[in-house]
Amino acid sequence: MDNVIAVRDLRILAGDRTLVGPVTFEIEHGSTTGLCGPSGAGKSTVLRALVDLLPHGLRRDGHLEILGREVRYGKGDFALRSTVVLVPQTPVVFGGSILDNALFGLRHLVRASKQEMRDRVEQALKEAGLWNEVKNRLVSPALDLSAGQRQRLCLARSLALEPAALLLDEPTSALDERSRDTVEESVAALRGRRTVLLVSHDPAQVARLCDTTVRIEHPETVALAAG
Numbered sequence: 240m241d242n243v244i245a246v247r248d249l250r251i252l253a254g255d256r257t258l259v260g261p262v263t264f265e266i267e268h269g270s271t272t273g274l275c276g277p278s279g280a281g282k283s284t285v286l287r288a289l290v291d292l293l294p295h296g297l298r299r300d301g302h303l304e305i306l307g308r309e310v311r312y313g314k315g316d317f318a319l320r321s322t323v324v325l326v327p328q329t330p331v332v333f334g335g336s337i338l339d340n341a342l343f344g345l346r347h348l349v350r351a352s353k354q355e356m357r358d359r360v361e362q363a364l365k366e367a368g369l370w371n372e373v374k375n376r377l378v379s380p381a382l383d384l385s386a387g388q389r390q391r392l393c394l395a396r397s398l399a400l401e402p403a404a405l406l407l408d409e410p411t412s413a414l415d416e417r418s419r420d421t422v423e424e425s426v427a428a429l430r431g432r433r434t435v436l437l438v439s440h441d442p443a444q445v446a447r448l449c450d451t452t453v454r455i456e457h458p459e460t461v462a463l464a465a466g
């Protein structure tokens with residue numbers, strides 16, 4: 240099976256200080272991989288590094304390959320923005336309609352006809368398990384949706400881009416149990432059909448949703464283990 244993402248000796252640095260890593264892992268096409276590790280080890284920061292969204296002042300060192308090509312990010316990497324897509328921990332929903340929110344990424348990153356975009360969004364909403372709840376109110380404000388629905392809307396927005404890999408940062412951590420279950424069902428439905436990297440604090444959730452696990456540790460722990 241081919242790798243979608245390959246990371247080798249990835250470090251995140253603030254000046255000369257290593258905040259995260261080194262981390263080495265590969266994400267196989269069609270897999271759901273859990274990214275685990277203690278609080279502060281750098282799970283969220285690794286996801287952000289993979290999509291070139293590191294906070295100001297942090298930088299990446301080491302190798303990152305996406306679909307077999309070394310990635311540096313910079314000018315001319317526009318297509319990569321829809322190749323690996325991050326769904327943040329807190330759903331980013333803005334004050335337009337449900338449809339506008341679902342179309343947002345497509346409108347900005349993909350050239351397609353209106354009908355094609357509409358079809359892709361419908362398919363993505365179905366895949367995210369939200370279609371039946373919103374199909375009769377696509378023009379209603381997205382801010383009327385519940386927290387779990389908002390998270391699934393963000394999932395749909397990303398799925399509509401048909402990314403090679405989807406990065407989910409603690410998608411259920413801010414949700415009550417019922418909403419958590421609906422989001423989990425959506426992530427479970429992607430298994431084997433999409434390539435997913437899922438950050439989760441919850442070993443039971445990782446066991447439920449993931450085929451394989453990558454564990455990252457604090458830099459001091461990595462250094463100790465290396466002797």
Ligand SMILES: Nc1ncnc2c1ncn2[C@@H]1O[C@H](COP(=O)(O)OP(=O)(O)OP(=O)(O)O)[C@@H](O)[C@H]1O
Nearest residue numbers: 253258259277278279280281282283284285294295
């Ligand atoms: N903007 C920043 N500036 C400086 N340090 C940062 C910044 N963002 C994160 N860090 C540091 O990077 C390290 C990794 O943080 P990160 O949030 O990625 O960990 P995490 O494993 O996702 O933690 P948690 O499970 O608690 O969410 C931590 O030491 C954190 O303090």
